[in-house]
Amino acid sequence: MNPTGNRPGIDDHSIVIFGAGRIGRSFIGQLFGRSGYRLVFIDADPVLVGRLNAAGCYRVIMKGEKEEEIVVSNLEAIHAADTVHAAGAVSSAGILAVSVGMNAIEKVVPSVAAGIDLRHRLNPRAPLDIILAENMRSAAGFVRDGLRKHLPPDFPVDTYTGLIETSIGKMVPIMPVSELEKDPLLIFAEPYNTLILDAAAFKNPVPGVAGLAPVNNIRAWVDRKAFIHNLGHATAAYFGNYLFPEAVYMHEVLDHQEVRKFTREVMLQSADIIKATYPDEFTLQDLVDHTDDLILRFRNKALGDTIFRVGRDLPRKLAADDRFMGAVHLAARFGMPCDKIIKAMSFGFFFSAKDEAGNSYQPDIDFRKAVQENPGTAMLNILGLDLPGDSAVIKQLKEYLAAG
Numbered sequence: 001m002n003p004t005g006n007r008p009g010i011d012d013h014s015i016v017i018f019g020a021g022r023i024g025r026s027f028i029g030q031l032f033g034r035s036g037y038r039l040v041f042i043d044a045d046p047v048l049v050g051r052l053n054a055a056g057c058y059r060v061i062m063k064g065e066k067e068e069e070i071v072v073s074n075l076e077a078i079h080a081a082d083t084v085h086a087a088g089a090v091s092s093a094g095i096l097a098v099s100v101g102m103n104a105i106e107k108v109v110p111s112v113a114a115g116i117d118l119r120h121r122l123n124p125r126a127p128l129d130i131i132l133a134e135n136m137r138s139a140a141g142f143v144r145d146g147l148r149k150h151l152p153p154d155f156p157v158d159t160y161t162g163l164i165e166t167s168i169g170k171m172v173p174i175m176p177v178s179e180l181e182k183d184p185l186l187i188f189a190e191p192y193n194t195l196i197l198d199a200a201a202f203k204n205p206v207p208g209v210a211g212l213a214p215v216n217n218i219r220a221w222v223d224r225k226a227f228i229h230n231l232g233h234a235t236a237a238y239f240g241n242y243l244f245p246e247a248v249y250m251h252e253v254l255d256h257q258e259v260r261k262f263t264r265e266v267m268l269q270s271a272d273i274i275k276a277t278y279p280d281e282f283t284l285q286d287l288v289d290h291t292d293d294l295i296l297r298f299r300n301k302a303l304g305d306t307i308f309r310v311g312r313d314l315p316r317k318l319a320a321d322d323r324f325m326g327a328v329h330l331a332a333r334f335g336m337p338c339d340k341i342i343k344a345m346s347f348g349f350f351f352s353a354k355d356e357a358g359n360s361y362q363p364d365i366d367f368r369k370a371v372q373e374n375p376g377t378a379m380l381n382i383l384g385l386d387l388p389g390d391s392a393v394i395k396q397l398k399e400y401l402a403a404g
Contacts, residue, residue, distance in 0.1 A: 013037050015032045018096070018108045023099045053076060057072060059183065060072060060187050062191045080111060088115075102136045116128060129203055133195075135225065140163035143163055170193070171305060173304055173305040190303050195211055220281040223326075226327075228267050228270055241347075248307060269341055271284065273331045277334070320386065324342070324345035325383070325385065349401055375398055
């Protein structure tokens with residue numbers, strides 16, 4: 001690990017954040033901004049970039065028992081198409097973060113690589129740590145492979161870049177149109193403010209930023225997030241929408257004991273699997289307490305989180321490597337039961353929640369149409385389930401679908 005402070009041309013108290021969306025601003029930007037860092041956002045939305053530069057700040061309102069308003073300032077924004085300016089920002093950054101969403105991360109890798117290449121030519125002794133603020137497993141390997149495609153063959157990717165995986169537990173709802181009309185930069189978020197990240201991946205000292213929580217076994221924490229938090233959240237959305245299709249908000253469905261009870265049972269079945277997978281990282285009581293705390297957070301009425309936001313994007317959330325099937329595959333490794341998890345997954349096939357304007361998410365419309373035409377083919381071709389490995393799960397899901 002290299003000490004900072006002897007890095008000419010590097011602003012050690014600046015962070016470049018690819019992605020000025022909800023997590024980029026309400027979580028990464030907010031944490032580093034409150035600790036005195038200068039923020040540089042790089043985003044593909046020219047309107048958002050223009051608004052951030054014109055305002056020079058934005059507001060985050062923490063929605064809990066008490067509201068807390070935070071004004072984040074000392075920032076600038078760069079349009080992603082301005083590759084020269086973006087590369088220059090990366091070359092001098094104290095640290096970098098990527099928060100663009102799993103489906104877009106591949107698109108920003110070339111820009112990150114260009115900045116790293118310039119940085120290395122100007123300052124070969126200033127490795128760059130990159131916080132991968134994405135809810136995806138093996139994010140570091142994915143980004144590493146992408147960087148190698150866009151950097152010279154002999155570039156020292158492994159020693160010059162710290163690819164830091166994270167567990168993003170903060171819940172940030174879709175902003176109501178009425179609020180955005182008053183302030184297009186405003187973001188609501190829950191009070192939870194802990195960023196779990198991979199301690200071992202840093203090439204420089206971990207920044208002294210309140211809220212950063214380095215851990216030694218990041219894979220365990222990423223899996224805990226995916227297979228307890230994400231799984232439980234989706235379960236409540238799918239089962240809640242199945243029972244109460246007119247409900248809009250997560251707190252509405254979770255106020256019903258039937259939804260709350262089933263969601264907890266599913267989460268605890270997965271908690272048993274996580275405990276078996278990582279016996280030295282968590283106790284079962286740790287995971288039970290975590291489950292109960294999450295359900296309390298899911299029921300945060302002040303947050304106004306919608307069933308639509310939590311459940312949408314079925315092709316991703318029901319996929320072979322995501323929250324439901326990922327837990328099922330871990331269960332198979334240990335010969336453990338996963339019947340409740342499969343049942344919870346089945347409710348996703350009936351998911352029909354709509355956004356504030358009354359619209360469904362287009363990929364979900366396409367997926368439901370494919371399921372109606374041929375459920376088995378949709379599971380194989382869209383979700384990526386496997387034969388013969390997932391044949392028992394496919395059979396069970398078909399039975400749930402047929403039963404309605």
